[in-house]
Structures are given as structure tokens and as C-alpha cells.
Amino acid sequence: MAKPPISNQIRTLRFLSGEMTQAELGERVGVTRQTIAAIEQGRYSPTLEAAFRIARVFGKPLEDVFCWEGE
Template identity: 55%
Template sequence: MAITNKVRECRFFANEMTQQTLAEAVGVTRQTIMAIEKNKYNPSLEVAFKIAKLFNKSVEEVFAYFPDD
């Protein structure tokens, strides 16, 4: 299973929002945001929804799921 994301891209288009600003806005640490962006950590559904909402996008626009077949 692979989950990818466009969090870094969303931050860039949001006036180059910092990882720290995003982390504070969604209630996680900057290290968590770093891990999410590097696809080393999958956020909880709650965090994924908060991130998407912050950027006025759907969860599917920010995160993509590719199941192993």
C-alpha cells in the first residue's frame, strides 16, 4: 500500500507556508509534517482532513492511495 501526498506543493502555493505554521494550524509537530511530506508517515484521518481543509481542498486532492494489487 502506498499513500502519497501534495502537502509540500500545497504549502508552496499558500504563500510558501512553513512546515511550522502548518504544524501549528493542524495540531502536530513540524517533524510530523516533515515525515508526512517525505511519505515516511501517514497522517491520521483527522490530520489529513485538517490539512486538506486548511488548503481549501478535498482529502483526495492532497492525498492519494495506491493499494498493492
């Protein structure tokens, strides 16, 4: 299975936010810890809604959290 063309800064942003856990982020976004882990590791592309929610938790624009590496 090909890696999704979306990279992210979630791990770094969690660390800079007082070492927020994947579970804490998932709770704030409304998804499971496993979903956050898969998104963070690039194994899963988030829905647009989840991506915006993640960016909002960190107070960042979407482009500061996610980067599309497509064509």
C-alpha cells in the same frame, strides 16, 4: 520498512499558499513540524483526522491532497 501507500501534494500546496512553512502548517493542524515533514516525505501516514485537517487548511478535498496507491 516499506513506504506507506499514501502519497501527497503537501509540499506543492504549501508553496502555493505563500510558501507556508512546515511549522506553520503543523501549528494550524495541531501536530509538530517533524510530523508534517514525515508525512510530506512519505515516511509516515497521517491519522484520518490529521489528513482532513491538512486538507481543510488548504481548502481542498482530501483526494486533492492525498492519494492512496494501494491495491
